[in-house]
Amino acid sequence: MTDQAQGAPEVSVAELKRRIAAGWEALWAYLDSLTLEQITGPNDAAGWTVKDHVAHLAAWEDGIAALLAGKSRLEAMNIDKAMWQQHDYDVMNAKIQADHRDLSWDDVKAHYQRVHERLNAALDALSDADLMRTIETYDVDREPAPFDAHDQDRWVIWYVVGNTFGHYEEHQPWMWAIVNDGEAG
Numbered sequence: 569m570t571d572q573a574q575g576a577p578e579v580s581v582a583e584l585k586r587r588i589a590a591g592w593e594a595l596w597a598y599l600d601s602l603t604l605e606q607i608t609g610p611n612d613a614a615g616w617t618v619k620d621h622v623a624h625l626a627a628w629e630d631g632i633a634a635l636l637a638g639k640s641r642l643e644a645m646n647i648d649k650a651m652w653q654q655h656d657y658d659v660m661n662a663k664i665q666a667d668h669r670d671l672s673w674d675d676v677k678a679h680y681q682r683v684h685e686r687l688n689a690a691l692d693a694l695s696d697a698d699l700m701r702t703i704e705t706y707d708v709d710r711e712p713a714p715f716d717a718h719d720q721d722r723w724v725i726w727y728v729v730g731n732t733f734g735h736y737e738e739h740q741p742w743m744w745a746i747v748n749d750g751e752a753g
Contacts, residue, residue, distance in 0.1 A: 579700065579725055581699065584728065588687075588691075588728075588733050591733025591734075592736070594740075595736040595740065598744075599743075604673060606746075606747045607619050607673050610746050610747065610749075611746060612745065615665075616746070618746055619671075620665050620668070620669070621743050622677075623664065623671065623676050624739070625735055625739060626676065626680035627645050627664045627668070628645070628731045629680075629687055629731050629732060630645060630683040631731065632687060632690075632731040633683060633686040634686075635707065636690035636691065636706060636728070637689075637693070638706070638708060640708055640709050641709060646664075647660055647664075649709070651663065687732070699723070699725040699728070700725065701723070701724055702723060
C-alpha cells in the first residue's frame with residue numbers, strides 16, 4: 569500500500585475550497601437569519617441547541633484543520649486517546665457539547681471563524697495530490713480512524729468533505745427542526 573492513492577480521480581484543492589466556501593456561505597446565511605433566542609433557546613430531544621450544533625461543527629472542522637497542518641487532531645478537539653479509540657461518536661459528541669455549552673453565541677461564532685481560517689490555511693499548504701494521500705500519513709497521533717478496508721475510504725479528502733460542507737449539510741436539517749418545533753425543512 570502506498571501513501572498516494574492509485575487511480576484516484578483528479579481533485580483540486582481549488583475545487584475543494586470552492587465547495588467548502590459554498591457550504592460555509594449557505595450555513596451562515598441560514599444562521600444569520602436566526603434570532604439569538606432561536607440559536608440558544610430551543611433544543612432537540614438530545615438537548616442540543618442550534619449553538620451546540622455549530623460548536624460541534626467547529627470542533628470537528630478544527631480536528632481536520634489540525635490534522636492537515638500536522639498537528640494533533642485529538643488535542644484540537646479536546647478528545648483523549650481512550651475516548652477516540654472507542655470510536656463512539658455519541659460519547660465524543662457529548663464531550664464536545666459539554667466543552668462548549670457555557671460559551672456565548674458570540675464566542676462560538678468567533679471560535680468557528682478562527683477554526684475555518686485555520687482550515688483554509690492548511691488547505692492552502694496542500695497540493696492537489698496531497699488530497700489523495702491516506703489519512704494515516706497526516707495523523708501525528710497515530711490513532712486509527714474508523715474506516716472501511718478500501719483505500720478510497722481512507723483518502724484524506726473524504727475526511728475533509730465529511731468535516732466541512734458534508735457536515736454542514738448533515739446538520740442543517742437538525743438545526744431547522746429545532747427552530748421549527750421538530751418539523752423537517
